[in-house]
Amino acid sequence: MIVTENKQRLQGMMIFLLVILSLNFFFAKFVSTSMLKNVCYAYMLGAIIMSVPRSFKISNGFVLPVQMISISVLLSIFLAQISWKQDLTYFSSSIPYLLWIVFFYLLHIRFPIAKLEKIVFFYGWVYIVLFMYQYTHSHVVYFGFRDEFAEDRGVIRILFPGAGVFLLAYYIALNKVLEKHKYRWAFALFIFCGIIVTVLQVTKQSIAILILITLFHLLRTISVGKKVFVMILASSIIYGTLNSNNPISRGIVESQRDNIQQGNQNIRILASEYFVNDFSPNLLSRIFGNGYPNLKSNYGKFITILEENYGYFLTDVGVVGMYAMFGILPIIAYIIIFFKGLKMRVPPEYQYLKYYLFNLLATCLTSDSIFSISFILTNVFVLYSLQVLYEEKQPTTLIKV
Template sequence: MINKRRLLIVFTVILVIISINLFDLKMLLDGWFKYIRFLFLLFTAVISLPYLFQFKGVFVLPLQLITISIILSLLMAYYTWDQGIMDSLISTTPYLIWVFYFFLKRHTLSIAVIEKIIVGYGILYMLLYTYQYLNVSTVYFGYGEEIIEERGVFRFILTGLGFLVMTIFISINKITSLKRVSLHWYVLAVSGFLIIILQATRQNIVIILLLIIYHFTRSMGMIKKSFLIILTLLLLFNLDNLDNEIVQGLISAQKTTVEQGEDYIRVLAGEYFLLDFSPNLSSRILGNGVPYGEKSDYGKFVKALNEYDLFYLEDVGIISVYALFGVLAFIGFVLIWIKSFLLPLPKRFNYLKYYLWYLLFTSLTSNYTYHYSFIVVTVFAIYCFDTIYLYNTKVNQIKRLNNIKIKR
């Protein structure tokens, strides 16, 4: 007899690796795997959609809004840009992983199992990144033809970054919440952040560092907390004096950005996709849909924006979510972030908040809010947050009822 729990775990593990496109393994990018990926992700969406309106929860409405907006975007791409429904379905299927949240709500995968899946893929990410870094002469992952030395390092970001980020947050949370902390949590936290530094992406380094500092200082006394904050600020102010290629590369990139000022290309791209990209009122409200490579006029138009104006959807984050999926998806994300600040969680699960805050703080300058490298991790985070919060709410309600009965 088939063990349903094991089958669910195996299915989820396979879904993860397929959703992140096998870390964009180069040898499979243009082969048969893309057809398997499309069919598997479409199958996952089809078996998840029946549960779209069956549950209540603090994150149900935001996820419903995001899912509905993605489905409607299929029609908008046809209506606004005359992109074929089948072409839109192929380009949109990776984003439909959002609906997997409702499948998890129905079949209740445990938080412990999800943590193991996330950390397992986080470790795999570290191993693959290390292998690629030690063999930069050959590109094994991604669409590029070579890895260029930039900002003092061989700079590339492996697909699946969300698992690395979440593994870092889980690790630091375990360090402060477990009575007996295993050495491997320290190793994972340090190794993960070292890879973030080697990737030399300013916003990732600063935001993750600040969240780590926040985590370790939130329970400190005012004197210790003030001392650590002052020490960190002094370090940041004196980065110019550090004779390190990575640090000097980051500083040089930051100075270039500041010098560009209002003409900074991300600002111009953001203004364009927010105000001028949508050609009619309907697409301004419901989005334009996902372009299908260069096989549709819509895709060709977006590629022309990339080549001639240097306007990339992936550079403007949440604005891209609005441009592709409309107002409903944008509202969904806003609700998620509001709830992440307002709703309490047990301290040992604060890593869920940190991950959602990380998405918020990078939401204007990256594609992390909607890229397939992050969506499945975000679904895990929201599902775990929702499950834990509802469980704690029920427990507290039972305690209050018991106290009332005792008093009577």
């Protein structure tokens, strides 16, 4: 019994550390310029190696889609060499994208969903604290990939890395705030802080989705009359806020106006057309992807030219960016994931899994949430949790060797 408990604690600590190390401590500058970055990558690689032997199982649910994504990432390492002459020694750049395989390790040890919730909620608070620190010290870049933060949409815009744990933690808090729980106040406080953080990042789509899901969850158990009243009140507040004279509101409105005026010349549309039609140098890469570009390779330097000279970012075109790097397999996999996940019935206490999945679907065309390093591990956590719930419903259709 003691051995089992110690083993479970060790497994819990391994997953706990994997979250922060996979995010390179929220991509802190002190990590990227020190040996600690190598430690992060070595830890991720160890987790992947440990998970690989568990990944060759045949099962229903979400196992096949995760296998498809994992295979596509692995193949893309060689495609980058074949199509772009990117040296295989740069394979380390793809290590974070192989964390999908950790899904199978979690299934093997049957890691408790309740523990995953606690880990994610803890890091959700870390995200909020670090974001507020960076926001109030925007003259120096402590986290992320930029050299400086510039004014955008009326404010100093800080898109803080590691948003996957923040979003999942937010939906966990939203799901639990209506429950009779002794830490209900902590969930309510997280929701309040989470909305502030989302608004301060001035991303129209993220704000709209968060408000939509929040209202849906909070209103679903009240009468129709109260729903109508709250919706009218919320609409009035949003309308009044957008038409106020504060910098954030002006920035959001001006950004939306610019997008409408651009029409078919919208940079995302142009970038998507390029990455689909002209980017891949051969048929093999059109099918299986071009691989992840290491910025030191010629392939990576070409990507930098596209970003700096044309404004074509793989991270801005969502599913198209994933296709360009990893091919059609993960696209098919995500179609399966969204269809099964959103159709699946889950117990009320796990409704947050579907909220997170809906968020991925709603942003899959305009953000990198479906393949970003900031999201991969939380995407894995959500699919693992859904797989566990799926198997609990169908005990006779468990893993077939």
